[in-house]
Amino acid sequence: MSGNRINTRYIKVDQAHPEADAIAEAGLILRGGGLVAFPTETVYGLGADATNGLAVARIFEAKGRPPDNPIIVHVAFRSQLNALAASISAAAEILMDAFWPGPLTIILPAGTGVPEAVTAGLTTVAVRMPDHPVALALIKAAGVPVAAPSANLSGKPSPTRAEHVVQDLDGRIDAILDGGPAGVGVESTVLDLTSQVPIILRPGGITPEELRACLGRVEVDRDAISGYCDGESPRSPGMKYTHYAPRAPLLLVTGSQPAVASKILEMARVEAGGGRRAGILTYSDSSDYSTVGEVVVAGRRDKPETVAAGLYSALRRFNEMGVDIIFAEGLEEKGVGLAVMNRLKKAAGGRIIKV
Known part of the structure:
Protein backbone atom coordinates (compact mmCIF):
# COMPACT_ATOMS: atom_id res chain seq x y z
CA MET A 1 0.00 0.00 0.00
CA GLY A 227 -7.35 -26.39 6.20
CA TYR A 228 -4.28 -25.91 4.02
CA CYS A 229 -3.49 -26.06 0.30
CA ASP A 230 -0.06 -27.52 -0.42
CA GLY A 231 -0.23 -26.82 -4.15
CA GLU A 232 1.50 -23.91 -5.84
CA SER A 233 -1.67 -22.17 -7.02
CA PRO A 234 -4.91 -22.13 -5.01
CA ARG A 235 -7.98 -23.09 -7.08
CA SER A 236 -10.32 -21.08 -4.89
CA PRO A 237 -10.23 -17.97 -2.69
CA GLY A 238 -9.00 -18.73 0.81
CA MET A 239 -7.33 -22.10 0.15
CA LYS A 240 -3.58 -21.65 0.29
CA TYR A 241 -2.63 -19.18 2.98
CA THR A 242 -3.05 -18.80 6.72
CA HIS A 243 -6.27 -16.88 7.17
CA TYR A 244 -8.60 -15.56 9.84
CA ALA A 245 -5.79 -15.39 12.40
CA PRO A 246 -5.89 -13.15 15.50
CA ARG A 247 -2.69 -11.47 16.66
CA ALA A 248 -1.84 -14.09 19.28
CA PRO A 249 -0.93 -17.62 18.12
CA LEU A 250 -3.94 -19.95 18.17
CA LEU A 251 -3.79 -23.65 19.06
CA LEU A 252 -6.76 -25.78 18.03
CA VAL A 253 -7.50 -28.72 20.36
CA THR A 254 -9.62 -31.58 19.01
CA GLY A 255 -11.00 -34.79 20.49
CA SER A 256 -13.69 -35.72 22.99
CA GLN A 257 -15.01 -32.74 24.92
CA PRO A 258 -13.76 -33.93 28.36
CA ALA A 259 -10.29 -34.65 27.00
CA VAL A 260 -10.18 -31.31 25.18
CA ALA A 261 -11.22 -29.43 28.33
CA SER A 262 -8.61 -31.23 30.42
CA LYS A 263 -5.83 -30.45 27.93
CA ILE A 264 -6.79 -26.77 27.62
CA LEU A 265 -6.95 -26.37 31.41
CA GLU A 266 -3.51 -27.97 31.69
CA MET A 267 -1.94 -25.76 29.02
CA ALA A 268 -3.60 -22.58 30.26
CA ARG A 269 -2.30 -23.18 33.79
CA VAL A 270 1.22 -23.58 32.42
CA GLU A 271 0.86 -20.28 30.55
CA ALA A 272 -0.45 -18.52 33.65
CA GLY A 273 2.45 -19.88 35.68
CA GLY A 274 4.80 -18.29 33.18
CA GLY A 275 3.05 -14.93 33.43
CA ARG A 276 1.32 -15.24 30.04
CA ARG A 277 -2.38 -14.54 29.50
CA ALA A 278 -4.29 -17.27 27.72
CA GLY A 279 -7.45 -16.73 25.71
CA ILE A 280 -9.87 -19.63 25.40
CA LEU A 281 -12.38 -19.98 22.58
CA THR A 282 -15.19 -22.17 23.81
CA TYR A 283 -18.92 -22.90 23.61
CA SER A 284 -21.87 -22.33 25.88
CA ASP A 285 -22.01 -25.94 27.10
CA SER A 286 -18.27 -26.33 27.76
CA SER A 287 -16.19 -26.45 30.92
CA ASP A 288 -15.51 -23.39 33.06
CA TYR A 289 -12.16 -21.95 32.07
CA SER A 290 -12.57 -18.61 33.82
CA THR A 291 -9.94 -19.38 36.47
CA VAL A 292 -7.16 -19.96 33.94
CA GLY A 293 -7.74 -17.49 31.12
CA GLU A 294 -9.82 -14.97 29.23
CA VAL A 295 -12.88 -16.81 27.91
CA VAL A 296 -14.86 -15.97 24.78
CA VAL A 297 -17.97 -18.04 24.00
CA ALA A 298 -18.47 -18.27 20.23
CA GLY A 299 -21.86 -20.03 20.26
CA ARG A 300 -23.47 -23.39 21.01
CA ARG A 301 -21.68 -26.64 20.25
CA ASP A 302 -24.96 -28.34 19.27
CA LYS A 303 -25.83 -25.46 16.92
CA PRO A 304 -22.70 -24.87 14.79
CA GLU A 305 -24.47 -22.14 12.83
CA THR A 306 -24.34 -20.00 16.00
CA VAL A 307 -20.60 -20.61 16.22
CA ALA A 308 -20.18 -19.62 12.58
CA ALA A 309 -22.06 -16.37 13.23
CA GLY A 310 -19.88 -15.51 16.23
CA LEU A 311 -16.50 -16.90 15.22
CA TYR A 312 -14.77 -13.91 13.66
CA SER A 313 -16.05 -11.48 16.28
CA ALA A 314 -14.70 -13.86 18.93
CA LEU A 315 -11.26 -13.94 17.31
CA ARG A 316 -11.20 -10.15 17.08
CA ARG A 317 -12.24 -9.95 20.75
CA PHE A 318 -9.00 -11.70 21.70
CA ASN A 319 -7.10 -8.93 19.91
CA GLU A 320 -8.87 -6.38 22.11
CA MET A 321 -8.04 -8.43 25.24
CA GLY A 322 -4.35 -8.53 24.34
CA VAL A 323 -3.87 -12.20 25.21
CA ASP A 324 -0.55 -13.94 24.57
CA ILE A 325 -1.89 -17.26 23.29
CA ILE A 326 -5.30 -18.69 22.36
CA PHE A 327 -6.62 -22.21 22.85
CA ALA A 328 -9.67 -23.11 20.79
CA GLU A 329 -11.99 -26.07 21.24
CA GLY A 330 -12.75 -28.06 18.11
CA LEU A 331 -16.21 -28.94 16.76
CA GLU A 332 -17.66 -31.97 15.01
CA GLU A 333 -16.86 -31.59 11.30
CA LYS A 334 -20.40 -32.03 10.10
CA GLY A 335 -22.78 -29.57 8.43
CA VAL A 336 -21.74 -25.98 9.11
CA GLY A 337 -19.28 -27.38 11.67
CA LEU A 338 -17.09 -28.36 8.71
CA ALA A 339 -16.84 -24.69 7.70
CA VAL A 340 -16.08 -23.58 11.28
CA MET A 341 -13.30 -26.14 11.61
CA ASN A 342 -11.86 -25.14 8.23
CA ARG A 343 -11.55 -21.56 9.48
CA LEU A 344 -10.13 -22.57 12.86
CA LYS A 345 -7.51 -24.79 11.23
CA LYS A 346 -6.46 -21.91 8.99
CA ALA A 347 -6.35 -19.54 11.96
CA ALA A 348 -4.17 -22.08 13.78
CA GLY A 349 -1.75 -22.30 10.83
CA GLY A 350 -1.10 -26.00 11.48
CA ARG A 351 -0.96 -25.76 15.30
CA ILE A 352 -3.46 -28.55 16.02
CA ILE A 353 -3.42 -30.82 19.08
CA LYS A 354 -5.43 -34.06 19.00
CA VAL A 355 -6.28 -35.61 22.37
Whole structure:
Protein backbone atom coordinates (compact mmCIF):
# COMPACT_ATOMS: atom_id res chain seq x y z
CA MET A 1 0.00 0.00 0.00
CA SER A 2 1.37 3.41 -0.89
CA GLY A 3 1.94 5.97 1.81
CA ASN A 4 -0.96 8.14 0.65
CA ARG A 5 -3.91 7.78 3.01
CA ILE A 6 -7.39 7.87 1.47
CA ASN A 7 -10.29 9.76 3.04
CA THR A 8 -12.61 6.79 3.56
CA ARG A 9 -16.32 7.69 3.39
CA TYR A 10 -18.44 6.00 6.07
CA ILE A 11 -22.03 5.57 4.88
CA LYS A 12 -24.72 4.18 7.18
CA VAL A 13 -27.59 2.42 5.39
CA ASP A 14 -30.75 0.63 6.45
CA GLN A 15 -30.12 -3.11 6.04
CA ALA A 16 -33.65 -3.99 4.96
CA HIS A 17 -34.35 -0.86 2.89
CA PRO A 18 -31.07 0.76 1.83
CA GLU A 19 -31.41 4.43 0.98
CA ALA A 20 -31.25 5.11 -2.76
CA ASP A 21 -28.96 8.15 -2.45
CA ALA A 22 -26.39 6.28 -0.37
CA ILE A 23 -26.40 3.29 -2.70
CA ALA A 24 -26.14 5.55 -5.76
CA GLU A 25 -23.10 7.28 -4.25
CA ALA A 26 -21.39 3.95 -3.57
CA GLY A 27 -22.25 2.66 -7.04
CA LEU A 28 -20.69 5.76 -8.58
CA ILE A 29 -17.48 5.11 -6.63
CA LEU A 30 -17.32 1.56 -8.01
CA ARG A 31 -17.94 2.71 -11.57
CA GLY A 32 -15.12 5.21 -11.15
CA GLY A 33 -12.62 2.50 -10.22
CA GLY A 34 -12.91 2.92 -6.45
CA LEU A 35 -13.18 0.41 -3.61
CA VAL A 36 -16.31 0.03 -1.48
CA ALA A 37 -16.75 -2.29 1.50
CA PHE A 38 -20.29 -3.60 1.84
CA PRO A 39 -22.25 -6.17 3.85
CA THR A 40 -23.33 -9.54 2.53
CA GLU A 41 -25.14 -12.32 4.35
CA THR A 42 -21.79 -14.02 5.02
CA VAL A 43 -19.18 -11.34 5.85
CA TYR A 44 -18.35 -7.82 4.65
CA GLY A 45 -16.83 -7.75 1.17
CA LEU A 46 -14.40 -5.31 -0.41
CA GLY A 47 -15.81 -4.51 -3.83
CA ALA A 48 -14.36 -3.28 -7.10
CA ASP A 49 -15.65 -3.25 -10.68
CA ALA A 50 -14.92 -6.82 -11.82
CA THR A 51 -14.53 -5.68 -15.43
CA ASN A 52 -11.79 -3.19 -14.52
CA GLY A 53 -8.45 -4.91 -13.96
CA LEU A 54 -6.84 -1.79 -12.48
CA ALA A 55 -9.67 -1.41 -9.96
CA VAL A 56 -9.40 -5.07 -8.95
CA ALA A 57 -5.64 -4.66 -8.53
CA ARG A 58 -6.39 -1.99 -5.91
CA ILE A 59 -8.11 -4.68 -3.80
CA PHE A 60 -4.84 -6.61 -3.58
CA GLU A 61 -2.96 -3.45 -2.63
CA ALA A 62 -5.45 -2.38 0.05
CA LYS A 63 -5.65 -5.82 1.65
CA GLY A 64 -2.02 -6.87 1.20
CA ARG A 65 -3.48 -9.90 -0.62
CA PRO A 66 -1.18 -12.38 -2.43
CA PRO A 67 -1.58 -11.95 -6.20
CA ASP A 68 -2.17 -15.68 -6.85
CA ASN A 69 -5.34 -15.71 -4.73
CA PRO A 70 -8.44 -15.49 -7.01
CA ILE A 71 -11.42 -13.29 -6.17
CA ILE A 72 -15.13 -14.14 -6.17
CA VAL A 73 -17.30 -12.06 -8.49
CA HIS A 74 -20.73 -11.04 -7.13
CA VAL A 75 -23.72 -10.59 -9.42
CA ALA A 76 -27.26 -9.28 -8.97
CA PHE A 77 -28.72 -10.90 -12.11
CA ARG A 78 -28.00 -14.22 -13.77
CA SER A 79 -27.64 -12.35 -17.05
CA GLN A 80 -24.40 -10.86 -15.71
CA LEU A 81 -22.87 -14.33 -15.95
CA ASN A 82 -22.86 -14.01 -19.73
CA ALA A 83 -19.88 -11.68 -19.55
CA LEU A 84 -18.09 -13.81 -16.95
CA ALA A 85 -18.51 -17.49 -17.82
CA ALA A 86 -17.61 -19.24 -21.07
CA SER A 87 -20.37 -21.76 -20.41
CA ILE A 88 -22.99 -22.56 -17.78
CA SER A 89 -23.70 -26.22 -17.10
CA ALA A 90 -27.00 -27.86 -16.21
CA ALA A 91 -25.62 -28.52 -12.73
CA ALA A 92 -24.92 -24.80 -12.33
CA GLU A 93 -28.51 -23.98 -13.32
CA ILE A 94 -29.82 -26.47 -10.73
CA LEU A 95 -27.70 -24.93 -7.99
CA MET A 96 -28.61 -21.38 -8.89
CA ASP A 97 -32.29 -22.32 -8.76
CA ALA A 98 -31.82 -23.91 -5.34
CA PHE A 99 -29.38 -21.61 -3.56
CA TRP A 100 -29.18 -18.20 -5.26
CA PRO A 101 -29.27 -15.65 -3.87
CA GLY A 102 -27.32 -17.23 -1.04
CA PRO A 103 -23.92 -18.27 0.35
CA LEU A 104 -22.89 -20.53 -2.54
CA THR A 105 -20.06 -19.71 -4.93
CA ILE A 106 -19.76 -21.81 -8.08
CA ILE A 107 -16.64 -22.13 -10.19
CA LEU A 108 -17.21 -22.02 -13.95
CA PRO A 109 -15.00 -21.78 -17.06
CA ALA A 110 -13.96 -18.14 -17.35
CA GLY A 111 -14.95 -16.00 -20.31
CA THR A 112 -12.28 -14.24 -22.30
CA GLY A 113 -13.20 -10.82 -20.93
CA VAL A 114 -12.56 -11.55 -17.24
CA PRO A 115 -9.46 -9.65 -16.03
CA GLU A 116 -6.52 -11.80 -14.94
CA ALA A 117 -6.52 -9.96 -11.61
CA VAL A 118 -9.88 -11.62 -10.85
CA THR A 119 -8.91 -15.16 -11.86
CA ALA A 120 -5.28 -15.01 -10.66
CA GLY A 121 -4.34 -16.45 -14.04
CA LEU A 122 -6.65 -19.47 -13.79
CA THR A 123 -8.99 -20.52 -16.60
CA THR A 124 -11.94 -20.48 -14.21
CA VAL A 125 -13.99 -17.81 -12.47
CA ALA A 126 -15.78 -17.97 -9.09
CA VAL A 127 -19.23 -16.34 -9.00
CA ARG A 128 -22.09 -15.93 -6.57
CA MET A 129 -25.26 -13.91 -5.97
CA PRO A 130 -25.34 -12.57 -2.38
CA ASP A 131 -28.52 -12.75 -0.32
CA HIS A 132 -28.39 -9.26 1.18
CA PRO A 133 -30.45 -6.19 0.19
CA VAL A 134 -27.51 -3.79 0.46
CA ALA A 135 -25.18 -5.98 -1.60
CA LEU A 136 -27.75 -6.54 -4.34
CA ALA A 137 -28.71 -2.86 -4.45
CA LEU A 138 -25.05 -1.86 -4.72
CA ILE A 139 -24.33 -4.25 -7.60
CA LYS A 140 -27.41 -3.00 -9.45
CA ALA A 141 -26.40 0.63 -8.87
CA ALA A 142 -22.86 -0.02 -10.07
CA GLY A 143 -24.21 -1.64 -13.24
CA VAL A 144 -21.32 -4.13 -13.32
CA PRO A 145 -20.40 -7.40 -11.61
CA VAL A 146 -18.48 -6.70 -8.41
CA ALA A 147 -15.29 -8.54 -7.48
CA ALA A 148 -15.17 -8.81 -3.70
CA PRO A 149 -13.07 -10.78 -1.24
CA SER A 150 -13.57 -10.22 2.50
CA ALA A 151 -12.99 -6.62 3.59
CA ASN A 152 -10.08 -7.21 5.96
CA LEU A 153 -6.31 -7.10 5.91
CA SER A 154 -5.10 -10.33 4.36
CA GLY A 155 -4.75 -13.13 6.88
CA LYS A 156 -6.76 -11.44 9.62
CA PRO A 157 -10.23 -12.48 10.87
CA SER A 158 -12.91 -11.65 8.34
CA PRO A 159 -15.22 -8.71 9.17
CA THR A 160 -18.82 -9.37 10.18
CA ARG A 161 -19.49 -5.75 11.21
CA ALA A 162 -18.61 -2.41 9.67
CA GLU A 163 -16.43 -1.51 12.66
CA HIS A 164 -14.22 -4.50 11.82
CA VAL A 165 -13.69 -3.02 8.35
CA VAL A 166 -12.83 0.34 9.88
CA GLN A 167 -10.21 -1.33 12.11
CA ASP A 168 -8.45 -2.89 9.12
CA LEU A 169 -9.06 -0.70 6.09
CA ASP A 170 -9.88 2.86 7.16
CA GLY A 171 -7.68 5.15 5.05
CA ARG A 172 -7.03 2.39 2.50
CA ILE A 173 -10.37 2.29 0.63
CA ASP A 174 -12.86 4.82 -0.71
CA ALA A 175 -16.02 3.97 1.22
CA ILE A 176 -17.62 1.65 3.77
CA LEU A 177 -21.34 0.87 3.61
CA ASP A 178 -22.51 0.03 7.13
CA GLY A 179 -25.56 -2.20 6.79
CA GLY A 180 -25.40 -3.83 10.21
CA PRO A 181 -24.00 -7.25 11.17
CA ALA A 182 -23.64 -10.09 8.70
CA GLY A 183 -25.79 -13.14 9.43
CA VAL A 184 -24.07 -16.39 8.40
CA GLY A 185 -20.70 -15.25 9.73
CA VAL A 186 -18.40 -17.41 7.57
CA GLU A 187 -17.70 -17.06 3.88
CA SER A 188 -19.67 -18.82 1.17
CA THR A 189 -19.26 -22.44 0.18
CA VAL A 190 -17.11 -22.69 -2.96
CA LEU A 191 -18.05 -25.53 -5.33
CA ASP A 192 -15.95 -26.37 -8.38
CA LEU A 193 -18.19 -27.41 -11.27
CA THR A 194 -15.35 -27.71 -13.78
CA SER A 195 -14.14 -31.06 -12.41
CA GLN A 196 -15.64 -34.42 -13.38
CA VAL A 197 -17.29 -34.67 -9.97
CA PRO A 198 -18.39 -31.43 -8.24
CA ILE A 199 -15.94 -30.72 -5.44
CA ILE A 200 -16.17 -28.39 -2.45
CA LEU A 201 -13.01 -26.29 -2.31
CA ARG A 202 -14.12 -24.21 0.67
CA PRO A 203 -16.85 -25.23 3.15
CA GLY A 204 -19.34 -22.51 4.05
CA GLY A 205 -22.96 -21.73 4.75
CA ILE A 206 -24.31 -24.29 2.25
CA THR A 207 -23.41 -27.74 3.56
CA PRO A 208 -22.19 -30.82 1.65
CA GLU A 209 -25.43 -32.54 2.62
CA GLU A 210 -27.51 -29.80 0.97
CA LEU A 211 -25.43 -29.92 -2.20
CA ARG A 212 -25.67 -33.71 -2.44
CA ALA A 213 -29.44 -33.47 -2.11
CA CYS A 214 -29.40 -31.45 -5.35
CA LEU A 215 -26.61 -33.04 -7.36
CA GLY A 216 -26.05 -36.49 -5.92
CA ARG A 217 -22.32 -37.12 -5.69
CA VAL A 218 -20.32 -34.18 -4.32
CA GLU A 219 -16.83 -34.51 -2.89
CA VAL A 220 -14.95 -32.37 -0.37
CA ASP A 221 -11.40 -31.40 -1.32
CA ARG A 222 -8.80 -32.82 1.06
CA ASP A 223 -7.26 -29.37 1.48
CA ALA A 224 -10.64 -28.03 2.60
CA ILE A 225 -10.65 -30.65 5.35
CA SER A 226 -7.00 -30.19 6.34
CA GLY A 227 -7.35 -26.39 6.20
CA TYR A 228 -4.28 -25.91 4.02
CA CYS A 229 -3.49 -26.06 0.30
CA ASP A 230 -0.06 -27.52 -0.42
CA GLY A 231 -0.23 -26.82 -4.15
CA GLU A 232 1.50 -23.91 -5.84
CA SER A 233 -1.67 -22.17 -7.02
CA PRO A 234 -4.91 -22.13 -5.01
CA ARG A 235 -7.98 -23.09 -7.08
CA SER A 236 -10.32 -21.08 -4.89
CA PRO A 237 -10.23 -17.97 -2.69
CA GLY A 238 -9.00 -18.73 0.81
CA MET A 239 -7.33 -22.10 0.15
CA LYS A 240 -3.58 -21.65 0.29
CA TYR A 241 -2.63 -19.18 2.98
CA THR A 242 -3.05 -18.80 6.72
CA HIS A 243 -6.27 -16.88 7.17
CA TYR A 244 -8.60 -15.56 9.84
CA ALA A 245 -5.79 -15.39 12.40
CA PRO A 246 -5.89 -13.15 15.50
CA ARG A 247 -2.69 -11.47 16.66
CA ALA A 248 -1.84 -14.09 19.28
CA PRO A 249 -0.93 -17.62 18.12
CA LEU A 250 -3.94 -19.95 18.17
CA LEU A 251 -3.79 -23.65 19.06
CA LEU A 252 -6.76 -25.78 18.03
CA VAL A 253 -7.50 -28.72 20.36
CA THR A 254 -9.62 -31.58 19.01
CA GLY A 255 -11.00 -34.79 20.49
CA SER A 256 -13.69 -35.72 22.99
CA GLN A 257 -15.01 -32.74 24.92
CA PRO A 258 -13.76 -33.93 28.36
CA ALA A 259 -10.29 -34.65 27.00
CA VAL A 260 -10.18 -31.31 25.18
CA ALA A 261 -11.22 -29.43 28.33
CA SER A 262 -8.61 -31.23 30.42
CA LYS A 263 -5.83 -30.45 27.93
CA ILE A 264 -6.79 -26.77 27.62
CA LEU A 265 -6.95 -26.37 31.41
CA GLU A 266 -3.51 -27.97 31.69
CA MET A 267 -1.94 -25.76 29.02
CA ALA A 268 -3.60 -22.58 30.26
CA ARG A 269 -2.30 -23.18 33.79
CA VAL A 270 1.22 -23.58 32.42
CA GLU A 271 0.86 -20.28 30.55
CA ALA A 272 -0.45 -18.52 33.65
CA GLY A 273 2.45 -19.88 35.68
CA GLY A 274 4.80 -18.29 33.18
CA GLY A 275 3.05 -14.93 33.43
CA ARG A 276 1.32 -15.24 30.04
CA ARG A 277 -2.38 -14.54 29.50
CA ALA A 278 -4.29 -17.27 27.72
CA GLY A 279 -7.45 -16.73 25.71
CA ILE A 280 -9.87 -19.63 25.40
CA LEU A 281 -12.38 -19.98 22.58
CA THR A 282 -15.19 -22.17 23.81
CA TYR A 283 -18.92 -22.90 23.61
CA SER A 284 -21.87 -22.33 25.88
CA ASP A 285 -22.01 -25.94 27.10
CA SER A 286 -18.27 -26.33 27.76
CA SER A 287 -16.19 -26.45 30.92
CA ASP A 288 -15.51 -23.39 33.06
CA TYR A 289 -12.16 -21.95 32.07
CA SER A 290 -12.57 -18.61 33.82
CA THR A 291 -9.94 -19.38 36.47
CA VAL A 292 -7.16 -19.96 33.94
CA GLY A 293 -7.74 -17.49 31.12
CA GLU A 294 -9.82 -14.97 29.23
CA VAL A 295 -12.88 -16.81 27.91
CA VAL A 296 -14.86 -15.97 24.78
CA VAL A 297 -17.97 -18.04 24.00
CA ALA A 298 -18.47 -18.27 20.23
CA GLY A 299 -21.86 -20.03 20.26
CA ARG A 300 -23.47 -23.39 21.01
CA ARG A 301 -21.68 -26.64 20.25
CA ASP A 302 -24.96 -28.34 19.27
CA LYS A 303 -25.83 -25.46 16.92
CA PRO A 304 -22.70 -24.87 14.79
CA GLU A 305 -24.47 -22.14 12.83
CA THR A 306 -24.34 -20.00 16.00
CA VAL A 307 -20.60 -20.61 16.22
CA ALA A 308 -20.18 -19.62 12.58
CA ALA A 309 -22.06 -16.37 13.23
CA GLY A 310 -19.88 -15.51 16.23
CA LEU A 311 -16.50 -16.90 15.22
CA TYR A 312 -14.77 -13.91 13.66
CA SER A 313 -16.05 -11.48 16.28
CA ALA A 314 -14.70 -13.86 18.93
CA LEU A 315 -11.26 -13.94 17.31
CA ARG A 316 -11.20 -10.15 17.08
CA ARG A 317 -12.24 -9.95 20.75
CA PHE A 318 -9.00 -11.70 21.70
CA ASN A 319 -7.10 -8.93 19.91
CA GLU A 320 -8.87 -6.38 22.11
CA MET A 321 -8.04 -8.43 25.24
CA GLY A 322 -4.35 -8.53 24.34
CA VAL A 323 -3.87 -12.20 25.21
CA ASP A 324 -0.55 -13.94 24.57
CA ILE A 325 -1.89 -17.26 23.29
CA ILE A 326 -5.30 -18.69 22.36
CA PHE A 327 -6.62 -22.21 22.85
CA ALA A 328 -9.67 -23.11 20.79
CA GLU A 329 -11.99 -26.07 21.24
CA GLY A 330 -12.75 -28.06 18.11
CA LEU A 331 -16.21 -28.94 16.76
CA GLU A 332 -17.66 -31.97 15.01
CA GLU A 333 -16.86 -31.59 11.30
CA LYS A 334 -20.40 -32.03 10.10
CA GLY A 335 -22.78 -29.57 8.43
CA VAL A 336 -21.74 -25.98 9.11
CA GLY A 337 -19.28 -27.38 11.67
CA LEU A 338 -17.09 -28.36 8.71
CA ALA A 339 -16.84 -24.69 7.70
CA VAL A 340 -16.08 -23.58 11.28
CA MET A 341 -13.30 -26.14 11.61
CA ASN A 342 -11.86 -25.14 8.23
CA ARG A 343 -11.55 -21.56 9.48
CA LEU A 344 -10.13 -22.57 12.86
CA LYS A 345 -7.51 -24.79 11.23
CA LYS A 346 -6.46 -21.91 8.99
CA ALA A 347 -6.35 -19.54 11.96
CA ALA A 348 -4.17 -22.08 13.78
CA GLY A 349 -1.75 -22.30 10.83
CA GLY A 350 -1.10 -26.00 11.48
CA ARG A 351 -0.96 -25.76 15.30
CA ILE A 352 -3.46 -28.55 16.02
CA ILE A 353 -3.42 -30.82 19.08
CA LYS A 354 -5.43 -34.06 19.00
CA VAL A 355 -6.28 -35.61 22.37
